[in-house]
Amino acid sequence: xxxxxxxxxxxxxxxxxxTDQRRAVCDYLARTESHPTPSEVYAQVNGSHPEISRAxxxxxxxxxxxxxAIVEISVGGDHTHYDTNPEPHxxxxxxxxxxxxxxxxxxxxxxxxxxxxxxxxFHAVSAQVQMVGFCAECQARKRDEIRRQLQAxxxxxxxxxxxx
Numbered sequence: 001x002x003x004x005x006x007x008x009x010x011x012x013x014x015x016x017x018x019t020d021q022r023r024a025v026c027d028y029l030a031r032t033e034s035h036p037t038p039s040e041v042y043a044q045v046n047g048s049h050p051e052i053s054r055a056x057x058x059x060x061x062x063x064x065x066x067x068x069a070i071v072e073i074s075v076g077g078d079h080t081h082y083d084t085n086p087e088p089h090x091x092x093x094x095x096x097x098x099x100x101x102x103x104x105x106x107x108x109x110x111x112x113x114x115x116x117x118x119x120x121x122f123h124a125v126s127a128q129v130q131m132v133g134f135c136a137e138c139q140a141r142k143r144d145e146i147r148r149q150l151q152a153x154x155x156x157x158x159x160x161x162x163x164x
Contacts, residue, residue, distance in 0.1 A: 002069060002084055004030040010069040011060075021045075021052045025060040035073060035081040035091070035100035071128055073100055083128075090129045096138040103131075 007026035008018055016022065024045045029036075036044070042057045061082060064070045071083040073091055075098045083091060089104040113124045134142070 001033075002030060002086060006030070007064060007069055010064060010067045014063060014067045016063055021049060021056045022060050024049045024052065025057055026064075029064070029070065029082070029084050032084060035083055035102075037079065037081055041082075073130065075100065088127070090131055092135070093130055093132045094135040094138055095132055096134055096142070099135055101135070 004023075004027050007029060008023065011018060011022060011026070025041060028041055028044050032044075034040075038054075038058055038061055041061065042052070042054050045052055045057060061070065065072050065082070073081045073083055073093070075081060075093055079098045081098075081100050083100075083102075085102055087104065088107060088109045089102045090107055092101045092103050093099075107129070109127050109129070112127065116122055116124055
């Protein structure tokens, strides 16, 4: 996880002035363990810095992304999240609710780096891996939804038979 100091250094080294608002955005990113959207960052920072604008939040996030300090995760539609975890991991993205969760278990990324280098000569220094699918909660909700639909269809069919 990056620290406040890491984010501020990235901005300084990128030629950005460190303002109170940028510091507040960086502080939030250093403390969060979630994959916040720009709106979530704004809502959290606005609580302690009501003078901050959405543009400042978006511009700071874009600067940090461009500097490689955070990674933008596109979940589809207008759902952009930011990953603040620099450690090797896989982002699990739910297609239904848009939740993004880290999986940091055994992921053989070093083996992948070696294979890619051996076959292409490309020297990777980082990898962003995303798996998209459905989280356990959304799977359960979908099963319940299907059961309700089947039950309603069965009930309608029984009512139809009774009325004949």
